[in-house]
Structures are given as structure tokens and as C-alpha cells.
Amino acid sequence: MSAVPSTLPVAPVAPAAPIIPNASWRQASVEDQQVALAQAIQVACNRVAPTWPLDRLIAVNPWWGFVDQSVQKVSDMMSHLCGTRLTMPAEWYLAEFKSKRISEAALAKAIKQHGLTLDIASFIQACSASSSESARFMLLTDALDAQRDLAHQPACRDVVTHAIGQHCASWFDEGQARWKLTHATSLYVAWREIASYDNGPSLFTGIDGIADRIAALPDTHEKLIEVVCEKLRIKPEEYETYFTALLLSINGWAAWCAYLNWQAGLQGKTDNHLQQLLAIRLAWEWVLADSSQNEDVVDAWHAGRGLPVKESGNSYDWIWQDALELTWQAQVNQGLALQVKSTPESTKSARPAMQAVFCIDVRSERMRRALEASDPSIRTHGFAGFFGLPIEYLPFAGHEARPQLPGLLAPKMRVVSVSSDREKTQNLFAQRRLRLGVAQAWERFRTTASSGFGFVETTGLSYAWKLVKSSLHSTKEKAADTAALSASERDRLVPVLENIGVDESIDLVAGILRAMSMTSDFAPVILLVGHGSQTANNPHAAGLDCGACCGQTGEVNARVLAHLLNRVDIRYGLRAKGIDVPEDTLFVAGLHNTTTDEIRLFDVQDDVKKIAELEQVRAWLAQAGQRIREERAPTMGMPASKPEALMESMRERAGDWSQVRPEWGLANNAAFIAAPRQRTQHMNLHGRSFLHDYNHAEDAGNAVLEQILTAPVLVAHWINMQYFASTVDNRRWGSGNKVLHNVVGGHIGVFEGNGGDLRIGLPLQSLHDGDDWVHTPLRLSVWMEAPRDIISGIVHKHEKLWQLVDGGWLHLFSIDPECGEVYRYVKSTENGDAAHQWVLESAQV
Numbered sequence: 001m002s003a004v005p006s007t008l009p010v011a012p013v014a015p016a017a018p019i020i021p022n023a024s025w026r027q028a029s030v031e032d033q034q035v036a037l038a039q040a041i042q043v044a045c046n047r048v049a050p051t052w053p054l055d056r057l058i059a060v061n062p063w064w065g066f067v068d069q070s071v072q073k074v075s076d077m078m079s080h081l082c083g084t085r086l087t088m089p090a091e092w093y094l095a096e097f098k099s100k101r102i103s104e105a106a107l108a109k110a111i112k113q114h115g116l117t118l119d120i121a122s123f124i125q126a127c128s129a130s131s132s133e134s135a136r137f138m139l140l141t142d143a144l145d146a147q148r149d150l151a152h153q154p155a156c157r158d159v160v161t162h163a164i165g166q167h168c169a170s171w172f173d174e175g176q177a178r179w180k181l182t183h184a185t186s187l188y189v190a191w192r193e194i195a196s197y198d199n200g201p202s203l204f205t206g207i208d209g210i211a212d213r214i215a216a217l218p219d220t221h222e223k224l225i226e227v228v229c230e231k232l233r234i235k236p237e238e239y240e241t242y243f244t245a246l247l248l249s250i251n252g253w254a255a256w257c258a259y260l261n262w263q264a265g266l267q268g269k270t271d272n273h274l275q276q277l278l279a280i281r282l283a284w285e286w287v288l289a290d291s292s293q294n295e296d297v298v299d300a301w302h303a304g305r306g307l308p309v310k311e312s313g314n315s316y317d318w319i320w321q322d323a324l325e326l327t328w329q330a331q332v333n334q335g336l337a338l339q340v341k342s343t344p345e346s347t348k349s350a351r352p353a354m355q356a357v358f359c360i361d362v363r364s365e366r367m368r369r370a371l372e373a374s375d376p377s378i379r380t381h382g383f384a385g386f387f388g389l390p391i392e393y394l395p396f397a398g399h400e401a402r403p404q405l406p407g408l409l410a411p412k413m414r415v416v417s418v419s420s421d422r423e424k425t426q427n428l429f430a431q432r433r434l435r436l437g438v439a440q441a442w443e444r445f446r447t448t449a450s451s452g453f454g455f456v457e458t459t460g461l462s463y464a465w466k467l468v469k470s471s472l473h474s475t476k477e478k479a480a481d482t483a484a485l486s487a488s489e490r491d492r493l494v495p496v497l498e499n500i501g502v503d504e505s506i507d508l509v510a511g512i513l514r515a516m517s518m519t520s521d522f523a524p525v526i527l528l529v530g531h532g533s534q535t536a537n538n539p540h541a542a543g544l545d546c547g548a549c550c551g552q553t554g555e556v557n558a559r560v561l562a563h564l565l566n567r568v569d570i571r572y573g574l575r576a577k578g579i580d581v582p583e584d585t586l587f588v589a590g591l592h593n594t595t596t597d598e599i600r601l602f603d604v605q606d607d608v609k610k611i612a613e614l615e616q617v618r619a620w621l622a623q624a625g626q627r628i629r630e631e632r633a634p635t636m637g638m639p640a641s642k643p644e645a646l647m648e649s650m651r652e653r654a655g656d657w658s659q660v661r662p663e664w665g666l667a668n669n670a671a672f673i674a675a676p677r678q679r680t681q682h683m684n685l686h687g688r689s690f691l692h693d694y695n696h697a698e699d700a701g702n703a704v705l706e707q708i709l710t711a712p713v714l715v716a717h718w719i720n721m722q723y724f725a726s727t728v729d730n731r732r733w734g735s736g737n738k739v740l741h742n743v744v745g746g747h748i749g750v751f752e753g754n755g756g757d758l759r760i761g762l763p764l765q766s767l768h769d770g771d772d773w774v775h776t777p778l779r780l781s782v783w784m785e786a787p788r789d790i791i792s793g794i795v796h797k798h799e800k801l802w803q804l805v806d807g808g809w810l811h812l813f814s815i816d817p818e819c820g821e822v823y824r825y826v827k828s829t830e831n832g833d834a835a836h837q838w839v840l841e842s843a844q845v
Helices: 030-046 071-082 090-098 104-113 120-129 140-145 156-171 187-195 200-205 210-215 221-231 236-249 251-266 273-291 297-304 316-338 362-374 422-447 449-471 487-492 502-515 555-565 568-576 608-636 643-655 700-710 712-728 788-797 799-806
Strands: 354-359 378-383 391-393 413-418 494-497 525-532 586-593 598-602 671-675 689-693 741-744 749-752 781-785 811-815 822-827 836-840
Touching: 030 221, 030 236, 030 273, 071 236, 071 316, 090 120, 090 316, 104 120, 104 316, 120 316, 140 156, 140 273, 140 297, 156 187, 156 200, 156 251, 156 273, 187 210, 187 273, 200 210, 210 273, 221 273, 236 251, 236 273, 251 273, 273 297, 316 781, 316 811, 316 822, 354 362, 354 586, 354 608, 362 378, 362 525, 362 586, 362 608, 362 689, 378 689, 391 555, 422 487, 494 555, 502 555, 502 568, 502 700, 525 555, 525 598, 525 608, 555 568, 555 586, 555 598, 586 608, 598 608, 608 643, 671 712, 689 712, 700 712, 700 781, 700 788, 712 799, 788 799, 788 811, 788 822, 788 836
Parallel strands: 354 378, 354 525, 391 413, 525 586, 671 689, 671 781, 781 811
Antiparallel strands: 413 494, 586 598, 741 749, 811 822, 822 836
16 A cells, blocks of 8 residues: 555546456467466466565575576576576676686686686686676566656556555554554455555556556456456466566565465465465556556557567676686585595594584584584584474463474474473463563553653653663663563473373484484583574564574574483483483583574583583583684674673674674575584584584484485575575565664564565675675585485485476585595486486595
């Protein structure tokens, strides 16, 4: 709905006649056309990748719906359909080459792989003489804009996007708006009813009669699509391209609707909001064209809307991109070559003093490296940050459970918080419900239109103290889970699985330990370390937390698993499965604050037997944290200082409500390595690699290998492509300037400014330091230490995984477990386009 009041006068126009299908246009049978229409709608809607809400924000490959095509073909499609790019500008690559971040050897190899015979100098000259621009597909609103004076009139495309954005923000609102839109009808019907009284679009565009023509539209979104396609003379073979272009023009809200459908699918249901959104966008095409009273506009649009998508005449940008990735891969291969063979089991050291299991998140690579440097008797492990628990968590005295597992999966178990004293737990439950209710009532009073002015008049001066405290960089934690609870009350509560038997718990834990490659040699203290960030005034804060926990911290998962592993009855059951955990082994849950690099331990207050060992553990963690802070400080633009001062600066940064770059998150991620830790322990991967422990010798039946390739690798790919897309074209695939963000619908997403399309992806400040890009866009390179034939067999077994490999969305390598040689999985030049082969990779490009 337009921001302009609909009561403003417009020039009178004749009432619009209802749209009547142009039967004479039909060339195909009605049934064939309807089938083609339904199929095209489904295909176009399936192309849209979902975006998760802010409070459950996870990274997503925005081109996930296109991975059945090669990445280079999708690049051509995006250029044609919406004018975007999947690569950096040519001048950026040239600067990387001049700064030696693209090696001459890598560039020469990439040129050859693309079938060119140019030398490097000739290639660079050819790049400067070429253009990567392609013919842009034209929507009907674009055809109208081509006839308008855009220097003095708003573009029809922008008016439509704003109108749709305002309607969707009202319709999907989940608690932010005090005056809510009723949901007695559907998204489409509500839009038709409201827009038929809104004269704002006519005022903005100067096109009269828009509201009247909207009132004459069909009653259902299905009929609208059918009728408008006939009126606009869209041929069946054009449906898919046209619908896809329409959805890409409102990609943010389309992605939100795709999320609703994704969630419905996890529950075995369906959702048609995306089809309704398509109908609304299509309706605007017809309404504006019909209202313009320009009889030739549709003909002009048909003549000039753009040719079918063709592969680019040159691939210079992708040659540069390949060369950039080859340079990085060569550096990793050189490091892997230094460790010729994994350390044999027989040469392992005595029982480790401590083990620590971290999330595979790239930020954990620094912590693992720093912790291992604290003492040679420390071993670290990498595993998915949800610790294999398929759970949702109901916060204490809360009303709604939230997922604590990857967004690709649906939860199967529920976790609740309890204490040892049942009566006190029940009393605290009632008290927290009351406290939260009072807080919510006060918030409603503070923000309601009828009382807002009175609130300011009454409390304005005293409320200023809140602003002063915020300006002083308060670092007090304000998590929703801990609101209305004192510190002592929080400490009494422990998250546990609800309604699960002992046998089921034993099976669950045994599977997790095997997936971790931890079935023997247990240390006296084993940390299970989740991670989370600490920021203030940051709508995208969840995006800095654990992606494997659906944008939450890993605290709940780590504490639940530690509780299970410390139970005597579960350990007894594990022995029957060949996993003997010593009686003196204590599992301790921890949380890595990735903003300050501090690790907090949980649920160890009463363990008097381990006091000395836990003190040593805390000392090791403190040493490791200081090493990382010193390593990270230059990347944050922070001067070198004494340890205490640096710690305080990091804490202040975490609590500063004006800080737009509290940490870099997963910026610069580029690799996924699944191998024994000995393979990479000597390497400094600079926080750029997901590290997953995997020992093929212990993986009977290759079940763990298959699980890694089909779950953690896909999650890492989503993260990698989210950062990639938000860097190569932040205007379309990123969320822009976070200083201008306004939260929409309570937690749905953000506008950049006061309206327009929903902004998806990462803010510019998460990728750029103000002078240069912090993230280098590289497609994920995956190294798996396992036999090549087994890896390729798993890849061919799973369609999505095969599409990612075959289409060039990621790079796949095998590390030979016997000799340590690295092989690359490449398309065969001899056996057809669909055939692949393993090629020995040289440590030198």
C-alpha cells in the first residue's frame, strides 16, 4: 500500500471494465495451456531460494533454485533476467593479479582450461576490449519506464516494488505493528481489496485509474495469472522466463514467501504465498499498461523485451575467477603436502590432558590452533555445531519453541529447561511468566499511538538515562532466554531432552560420538564448545551465531549433549556398543564468544573432584583467547596493546550500539576440510576453513562420510555462497548499508530506508571495511580424506550434491588416506560432458 494518503483527489476516469480473456489469441488447447501454465508457475517459484527471519537468520545460497544449471549458465541467466552479476568487475581481478593474489601460473592454467590459446598479456588486452554486458530482459513496467521522463518522474518499477513491499510488510507482520492487517482473506485478495482504494500509485506515476482497474481484477490469484497472461499475449514457452523475471524483481519478498513454503514442506504441508505474490506482481504489469491508455505499449514490449538467454560470448570474468580460486587452492595443497601421511594410531601420544570439540565454523579454526599451542597434550576436534542433536528448544516459561539445528532439517526432539528442585522450578516458571507479561504490557503502553505522546511527556527526562547508558558501551548481555531471570535463577536451570528413553538416548549419543570420530582415548576433561556472538543494536546478530543451530548460539546443544554423556546409565549402555568412556572423564559444555574470544563453561559449579583440572582448563582457554585477540586486532583496525587493554577494547566493541562491524563473522571463508586433525594441525588457515574431523579407517560402511558430504558440506556451501553473492552484487543479493536498516514485521527482515523490497543477504559492513573488501569471493573448495571411488559414488548418489559438483558451484578434492596425495574431481574431456575423473593435483599450479 502506498505511503501517500488515498484520500487525495485524482482525475476522474471511466470505470474499468472487468478483464475478459482474449479467446481468439489461444492457439494451444485450453488443457495444454493450463498444464503449461501450472508447470511454469511451479518451476519459477521453485527457483526462489528462501530467506530465514532475523531471529533465526542463517546463510543461504540465493541461487539454490538454479543449481540444476551450471554456475556459468546461471551467471548468464541472472545477467539477462535482472542485470546482476555472479563475478567481480574485471578491474577488480586485474588489481588482484597485480598484487600477486592471482598468480601468473594460475591465470595461465585457467586460460588453458577455458580452451583459449592466448598468453597472459594478450588475455589482459582482450579483457579490456570486451564487454560482459548482455541484453536485459524487459518487464512491462520497464517498457513503460522507457517512455517516461525518469529524471522528473518516479519509475513504474520502483512504485510497484514499494507498493508490494508495504502490503507484504503489513500482511506478514508478526508483532511489530500495533494496527494489524486482518487475515480473514488471502494475501492476493487482501491486496486487491486495499489497493482498489489506494490512489497513491496514480499520484506517483501520473497514470489515472489504477485503483479502479485493480478493483476489476479476478477474485483469485489463479484466475488472475491465467487471464493476464492471455491479455498480455504471453506464449506458453515464455511463461517460465517471464514468471522468473517477475519474481526476481521482488526477490526479497519472494524469498520470504519461499521460506514459508520451505517450513511448510518440513511439516509435510504446502504454502501458496509465493504464487499469490507472483499474481500480484503480474497484476501490476497489466494494470499499469492498461491504465496508461497507450495501446502500443504491449506491442513495443513484445518487440523489445530481450532475446532468450544465451551463453555469454566470452568467459573472461570466469577465467579470472577460476585463476583466483586456483591460486588459493595451490596454497592449501602446498600446506597439505607438508604432512605426507596422517600420524598412525600407534604413534599417538599418551592420554590427552584435555580434548575440546568445536563447531566446524571457520572462526573455530583460530581457537583450535591457539588452544593446541597452549599445551601439546591438548587435542581439538571439529564437528557440526548443533552436535548432531535434532532438537528444538522451548525457553523456560516461553510460549514458542525454536529450532536448534540446520535449516535444511526438521526437529525431531524437544529440549526444555529444568532444575533439580521441582517445586522451585514450578514457582520460578510462574514468576517469569508474570514478569514477562508485565514487561510486554509496559512495551505496548510505551509504543501504542494513544499513549506514546503521554509516555514521552511523563518519562522523557528519566528515560534519557537509558540512552546515556547505551552510549557508554554497556556490555551487559540482553538475551531473550535470560530476560526476567536473575543470575542465580539462570544458573539453576539446565536444558534437557524431553520425553526420551534411556535406550533411545544411548543410540543417539553413540551415533554422535562415531560421527565425531571419538570412540576411544577419552581425556579426563572433554569440552563441547558451541559458539555465539555478542553485539548490540544489530538486526543481523543471529547471522553471527551458529548457522548449524539455525541462527542461535550452540549453548543449548552443548549443554544437552554434555548432560547426556555424563549420565552413568548412558555410559553403561555405550560400553555395550564398544564405546568405553572412563569413569573419570567429565564432559563440560562451553560457549565461544566469537566477538571477544572468551569461552564460558557451564554446569560445573558442584564438581569438586575436578577443581584443579578445571582451573588449568580455564588458564589454557584464557591463553588461547589472548592469542586470537592479538591475531584478530589488526583485521579490526585495532592498535596493538597490552592483553588487558585489548580484552577491554573487544568487550567495549561487543557492547557498542553504534558499532557496525563488531566482528567479521565468516568473512573470507573458502575451504572445507574433512580429515584427521593431524592432516592440518601444522597449518595456519587464517580462519578461512571449515574443519571437520573424519577418520576413514573408523567409518565402517562410509555412513559418516556420506553424512558429512550431504549435510555439513551443504551448510558450508550455503554460507560460502551467501558471502559470495553479497560481495559480487551487494545491491541485489546483499542487504546494503546497515546504518539505513529498518526492521520489518518484528523479525522478518529489513528495509534499507523506509520501504521497497525486503533486503536479503549480508550488510555491506559485514564484507567491506570502508576502504576495501574483507571477503574474497571464492567458491567453496572441499577436501575429503577418503578413497576417491567412495567419494564419487556418494556424489553420484545424491542429486543436489552431484549438481553442485557438476555445475561448478564448488570444487571437490580427495586426499588419499594412504599416501596423502591430493586429487581434483574434474569433468572428463574424453568421455562426454557428464563424465568426471580424478586428476592428481600438483602442489604447484
